Amino acid sequence: MRLAVAHGVAWRTLHNVFTNPSLLIPSLVFPLFFFVAFAGGLSQVRNVPGFDFPLGYTAFQFVFVLLQSAAFGGVFTGFGIARDFESGFARRLLVAAPNRAGIVLGYAAAALVRWLVTAAVVTAVALLVGMQVGGSRVDLVGLYTLALLLNLAAVLWAAGVAMRLRTMQAGPVMQMPVFLILFFAPVYVPLALLQGWIHVVATANPITRVLEAGRGFLAGSPTEVGAAFAVVIGLAVGFSVWALRGLRSAEAAG
């Protein structure tokens, strides 16, 4: 029963996204745009003394953009949940669904499929512009699994917010914390090259572990793998509780 609800919600969400260019294009274009702006505009940064990533700046930035696309893919799906509540559709869904946890599952599945399309496009473009890959197939599975779990955590976070606030005006509440936690990681240079307060913040930021592990996978020299998976699994589990409680809040609101 739960899977039937999840399937219905996921199909509808994906149909909406893939038939509406204003929803589809930003989620495809934004990661590409960041990739171009960072990898193209800042490639000189690889010449900074101490920059030691072996595959070059394009590969260094690719991992960040891939993880960012995963996180924002989840947040964009959260916008759709908020829109469903604002339009009244989600309330009808709550009445009709025999198993309401399936609603959350359906949104999460839709976010995942949506991100897989984005990831395929971003990866294809990165390879076309000559990105080097040092990791084995197993390493790459590790990289994409990390991103996938981050996508799951992000959509569950955004779903929890959307179901509590039930308005499109909740958009910044979903987006801003994700933006901040991503950008307070070592985005432009390795952690060792950060100085002052940003080094302290980045060291404490759990997403730094994920980013470092992702770059390690791509380079073929895995690092901080256990910590990175612990972070994304922990976030996904924590935000599952957050999203399900959000669902209860939406049910209570009627």
Add this chain to the structure above:
Amino acid sequence: MTESFSDHVLTLAARSVVRTVRQPANVVFPFVFPLLLLAVNAGGLNSATKLPGFPADTYVAFALAIPFIQGALFATMNAGTDLARDIQTGFLNRLALTPLKGVELLAGQLGGIAAMGVAQALVYLAVGLLVGVRLASGPAGAVVLLLFAILISIGFGALGAFAALRTGSGEAVQSLFPVFFVFLFLSSMSLPRNLIETTWFRTVATVNPVSYLVEAIRSLIIIGWDLEALALGFGIALAITVVALFLASRALRTRLARA
């Protein structure tokens, strides 16, 4: 009782400011978001100052120009979204029945945006000074910087007004934001053009007018009085403003005729 041109403009400008201030999102984002990005970039890219030929000792001084442009982009969104709301709610139609002239409506709307632009610029400048940035052009440079901020706020605000008047849709105006952001990111905002290594990116940044807006502000902060950078920056800002005002006033005439 006869009200003058300036009364009409001031009334509409005050309305524009009040309606902006009443919406926390319209205040918080233009003030806070550019400063957050500044913090992120200044922290993350400070090691770029070690590149040979980098023109500043700290990245925060180099990057302080960016919030001024981002603030102007938010002005575009606010001006356009507010005007679109006036169209959607029928307020513009009611205004069309009054003796108010089109030019007064635009001037009032943009006057409010300019006032917000000055407030934003003062905040960015104050934050810059607080974190240790010193203007190489001195106090007179701060005045020029504020004038430049007003000019680009009006120019970008007029672009937002044009989009609103042409489409009558707040969503259409909002969709312009990513386009403007692309212009900003594909400029010399992160590195000086001579240090951009990727050839096509350097070419795009060179033909991108936003690069010259950024470089005009940056010159006042880290170089001093670079007349070429200032002439290019003011010239491009003025050209954007004139073209945008022309387009917006034409669109307003069409919109009022339809009403």
